[in-house]
Amino acid sequence: GKLVHHMKMNISDISHHPFNEEVYKLSDIDTLSESIKRVGLLEPLVLNTNYQVISGNRRLEALLILGIKDVPVIIKDIPESDEQLYIISHNSQRIKTSRELLNEIKYLSHYISKGQGFRSDLTSGNIAGSDDTRKSISSKLGISEGNISKLKFIDSHNPEMVDLIDQGHLTINQAFKECKRQVSIIKIKD
Secondary structure (H helix, E strand, C coil): CCCEEEEEEEHHHCEECHHHHHHCCCCCHHHHHHHHHHHCCCCCEEECCCCEEEECHHHHHHHHHHCCCEEEEEEECCCHHHHHHHHHHHCCCCCCCHHHHHHHHHHHHHHHHCCCCCCCCCCCCCCCCCCCHHHHHHHHHCCCHHHHHHHHHHHHHCCHHHHHHHCCCCCHHHHHHHHHHHHHHHHHHC
């Protein structure tokens, strides 16, 4: 069985998980701190045994801004090799930017290509390795296989365009078409 402790901790003993900083932007903290100010912290932060946040990095930022010292936490004893998957699973409810999705896609592709199929207790449903990487990533992240290929294509040819998608200037489709156009112009030049 997993070791799980519910307790209160001093916020100064808690830190962000480094993987979280690699993959996610801590966006929209102001709205979150407003809501915590109004209704309090609805969900405890989930930490690993090193007191790094597995779920709740944005909430941690909001609490720091509000100057709240005493934080309810749940400590989970998770094998280190599974921490990144936990973090991705815990972020599945958020609306993510395309850049964050690409970060998740890269990580999950790598994870699956090592043939490690997902352990079913970590994620909803077991996802087998190599079986069909795109399909499994698509169901895991709730984004169509078509959009996964398009985002990867855009990112490999013109990564700045991903930011334009995230700023609302382009749809994935428009960016994809534009990228294909640029690529074919380069091919003609060659």
